[in-house]
Amino acid sequence: MGQGSSSKHAHLTPEQISSLLAQRFAQKSFTPLELYCFNAVFRSLADTESGVRYWSEATLCRFLELPDALGVGSVIFHMATYLGAFPLPSQAPAILTHDALLNVVTILTERFRVVLKKGGRELWLRELYRSLAVYDKGIRSEIEDKEKQRVANKSQEIATSSSNLGFAIDAPDEGDDDDEQEDDELVLRALESMDASEVFKHGEQSNVHHSIIPTDNLLKLVELLLLIAPIDPQQSISSLAPDLSSDRVGELRQAANVILSSFGVENNPGVTYRTWNTVVSLCLPHLFNGLHPLFEHFLFAKDFDFSKRKNDSSSPTQETKPIIPQPKTVTDPEPLLREQGEILNLTILSQLSFFIKGNQLFRRLRPLYSGNKHGFSMGSFEKQVFNWRAPTILLTKGRLLPATPSSTRERALEELLPPKRLPNSIPDTATNDTLIYGAYIPTQWKHTGKSCFGDADTKLFQLSPTHDVFPASTFSTDFIYFNKSPTNPPGVGLGTPFPSQSAAHSHSHQIFRPGAVSLHLDDALEFGIFTHLSEGGGSFRPSRLPCRKGKDWQDRFEIEELEVWGCGGDEVAEAQRKEWAWQEREAEARRRINLGTGDAELDRELLKMAGIIGGAGNSGGSMG
Numbered sequence: 001m002g003q004g005s006s007s008k009h010a011h012l013t014p015e016q017i018s019s020l021l022a023q024r025f026a027q028k029s030f031t032p033l034e035l036y037c038f039n040a041v042f043r044s045l046a047d048t049e050s051g052v053r054y055w056s057e058a059t060l061c062r063f064l065e066l067p068d069a070l071g072v073g074s075v076i077f078h079m080a081t082y083l084g085a086f087p088l089p090s091q092a093p094a095i096l097t098h099d100a101l102l103n104v105v106t107i108l109t110e111r112f113r114v115v116l117k118k119g120g121r122e123l124w125l126r127e128l129y130r131s132l133a134v135y136d137k138g139i140r141s142e143i144e145d146k147e148k149q150r151v152a153n154k155s156q157e158i159a160t161s162s163s164n165l166g167f168a169i170d171a172p173d174e175g176d177d178d179d180e181q182e183d184d185e186l187v188l189r190a191l192e193s194m195d196a197s198e199v200f201k202h203g204e205q206s207n208v209h210h211s212i213i214p215t216d217n218l219l220k221l222v223e224l225l226l227l228i229a230p231i232d233p234q235q236s237i238s239s240l241a242p243d244l245s246s247d248r249v250g251e252l253r254q255a256a257n258v259i260l261s262s263f264g265v266e267n268n269p270g271v272t273y274r275t276w277n278t279v280v281s282l283c284l285p286h287l288f289n290g291l292h293p294l295f296e297h298f299l300f301a302k303d304f305d306f307s308k309r310k311n312d313s314s315s316p317t318q319e320t321k322p323i324i325p326q327p328k329t330v331t332d333p334e335p336l337l338r339e340q341g342e343i344l345n346l347t348i349l350s351q352l353s354f355f356i357k358g359n360q361l362f363r364r365l366r367p368l369y370s371g372n373k374h375g376f377s378m379g380s381f382e383k384q385v386f387n388w389r390a391p392t393i394l395l396t397k398g399r400l401l402p403a404t405p406s407s408t409r410e411r412a413l414e415e416l417l418p419p420k421r422l423p424n425s426i427p428d429t430a431t432n433d434t435l436i437y438g439a440y441i442p443t444q445w446k447h448t449g450k451s452c453f454g455d456a457d458t459k460l461f462q463l464s465p466t467h468d469v470f471p472a473s474t475f476s477t478d479f480i481y482f483n484k485s486p487t488n489p490p491g492v493g494l495g496t497p498f499p500s501q502s503a504a505h506s507h508s509h510q511i512f513r514p515g516a517v518s519l520h521l522d523d524a525l526e527f528g529i530f531t532h533l534s535e536g537g538g539s540f541r542p543s544r545l546p547c548r549k550g551k552d553w554q555d556r557f558e559i560e561e562l563e564v565w566g567c568g569g570d571e572v573a574e575a576q577r578k579e580w581a582w583q584e585r586e587a588e589a590r591r592r593i594n595l596g597t598g599d600a601e602l603d604r605e606l607l608k609m610a611g612i613i614g615g616a617g618n619s620g621g622s623m624g
Contacts, residue, residue: 019099029111034299038105041298042098055096064294065237069244070227070252072220079131080104089130101298108288108295126208128288129276132218133211212270215260222256223249228290229350230336230362234300235293251347258432259284259351261466264547275546282544283469284354334363341367342561343395343436348463352393355461355469356440360391360567368392371562376525378484381492381564386445390568394492395438395463396521396528398557400424413527413556416489416512422531422554425466432465435557437519437530439480439494447482452498452539454479460494460519460540462530468548470517470532470540478515478539483523490523495539514554517542525562530555 030038045063046053055063060080061073081093084100086107094100106112107127112120227244228237241248262279263271280287337349344365353361369384385392403420405411414420426433442457458479460470472479478497483490495518514520514531516538521528531554536542543551 023099029106030299037300038102038298039098042101046098052095052097055101060096064297066224067227067237067241067244069249070220070223072224075132075217075220076224078217079128082131083107083127086127105295105298108291110292125277125280126273129213129273130208130211132213132221133208133273134214135211208273212272213276214270215265218263218265218271219253219256219260222259222287223252225287225290225354226252226255226347226350228294229353230346230358231290231293233293233296237294248347251345254432255347255351258464259354259467262468262545262547264545267547278544278546283467286357287354289353289358336362337365339367341370341395341563341565342372343397343563344565348395348436351463351467354467355459356393364567365393366566366568367563368566369562369564371525371559376559376562378482378491378523378525381525382445382482382484385564388566388568389444390566391440391442392445392567393438393440393565395436395561395563395565396519396559397434397436397464397561398528398559399433399435400426401527401556401558409524409526413522417529417556418511418513420554420556422552425530425532425553425555430465434464435462435530435555436464437462437528437555439519441480445480445482447484448480448498450498452478452481452493458494458540460517466545466548468543468545470543473536473539473541475537476515476539489520492521492525494519496520515539521559521562526559528555528557528559530557 041063042055043053045055045059047056047059048054057073057077060077064076066073066076078093080096080101082089083104084094084096085092086103096104107124110124112124227241231237231240262283263275265271337344337346340346349361349365366388368388369381374380374384401410401413405414426435438461440457440459440461441454443454446453454472454477456472456474458472462468462470476497479494481493481496481498483493483498489496489512493515496513496515512520514529516533516536517531517540518538519528519530532542533552534542534548534550543549
């Protein structure tokens, strides 16, 4: 852009820049009908003061139906006033005018990705962080001094850009006309190319490191995100929680504290940008998905007259308004979770949806196996799970074993394992001592005669007392084994190589060595062992949480509850039902076979030799 163009657009006010960007966003990101609905919603609820139409905090909270019990209204309003100033956060907090609120909806529904040409996800996470953060003078003063010195050594243009595009507290007291022209030119170039990320190319990255998100604010937001994780477009929060009881609020608070532990808030007064970016990107990639349909409520006007077009006959030129279709109503919709398990409930389901896409979970899970219902045995596990031809989720819950074995079974487990040299993951002073580990298994379960099964989408995870995810690595493909034979190690293993043939027939007291990052359940499904070595080297990657960097641990725990849930719709459940029916018919036919020898035991031995019924070493042995 030449000097003439620069002078032509010089001295744009921040409000004009934000308004211009909102208009360009709207042109590319919304349909005419959506814009019409947004305008109508804004006008119908806006307050007016000194000729300015705006939304108050009370209006925003009432429109979104935010529950008072969570106390999250002020947090959402704080986010909105900062996002409303996009792309100039130095002007935040912004009054929620029409254009400012349009910016908020564009960003929180991620419609801006249609406009941005690069850096969309990174930019989005950074703006969400900024909308929650506060400038922290006490903790960041040393960093701030170094940053000021660095900025002072830069050119005047970069220094000016950094100041104008940072936090409000970073803004300079004065500036000359030439600096304003350069800033305007930068903004206009970005808008003309429809790549708003260029607007804060200079200075933006450094300024976020001067801030911190208060723990209490993030806790309230995560509680809301857990509640609204399954929300559908046009669905109100009140329909998800018509009676937000104290017990449900307690569940949400407990799960939110588990998630916050991933950010290391126990040892810090809040969350820094570096920690935020790492934890959200790696362990909570879908954390904010619930905000999309929530803020899409602005794009549907609920109280319009749907039966006719609205015409203003008194105006010289009549304007025809579009007809807004009625939303589709579903009678008795399928519940989010058909039945709650002893581990899996609606809150844990939402927590899972933060790293497993919700379209695989909500209204899609079927209970396959429960140890307390079907029995803690490998045979029951196999019968209930193996015929499910779709992904499954395994969940196990328990308590740490004492350092000194207190029963025969605990002593037998200790003899099987090497001496415990790794610490527990839970310190003695922890208030939450409940362990919940699990796995996402994308393939059908099967017996592992010589090798493991699973693929690169397999995941290990921890849901309590810390939220963590251990994705598959490229180092090894020893993802899962299911071994009922007496060879070492019998049980269910995730992340531990299946024993070689030479090890299989060695003496019975061979030491079992778990994989570097692995979960093992013994053959009685009585004990579990989760091992984590920070150097990795196995089938699953070690923890990438900043608060767990370089830490090794091994949790040996008694299994209190064990569940397997099938991911899939009715068609998968029907296929499993047909498979069960077929197996029952086959088993009944085998029981009724009479070879005419007159000796039932001889008939049985002949059937074993023919391979018709199970014998030693056959997969059907439990049926005989």
